[in-house]
Amino acid sequence: MINEKDYEKFKEMYDYKRKIEYNKEKIKKRIDKMYEEFEFNIMETKEEVFEHFWENVNLNRAKLDEPPVEWKPMDKKLRLWNE
Numbered sequence: 001m002i003n004e005k006d007y008e009k010f011k012e013m014y015d016y017k018r019k020i021e022y023n024k025e026k027i028k029k030r031i032d033k034m035y036e037e038f039e040f041n042i043m044e045t046k047e048e049v050f051e052h053f054w055e056n057v058n059l060n061r062a063k064l065d066e067p068p069v070e071w072k073p074m075d076k077k078l079r080l081w082n083e
Contacts, residue, residue, distance in 0.1 A: 022067035
């Protein structure tokens, strides 16, 4: 968990890390839906598909979505003190 004092000190860094995490979670959910909606034989696991996709994302060029105010990261280390 990110405490209030650290968050205020490193707000920009934490906001960026949380933005990346939000986009990762969003992609994982879409991959889950893809596996549910399409019946096809893929040898790779959902995690392998995600890793393949994510390693090809250029964060310098990608337009990342902003997390909604009510979003809480699944990774508890990225949660704010008040979440």
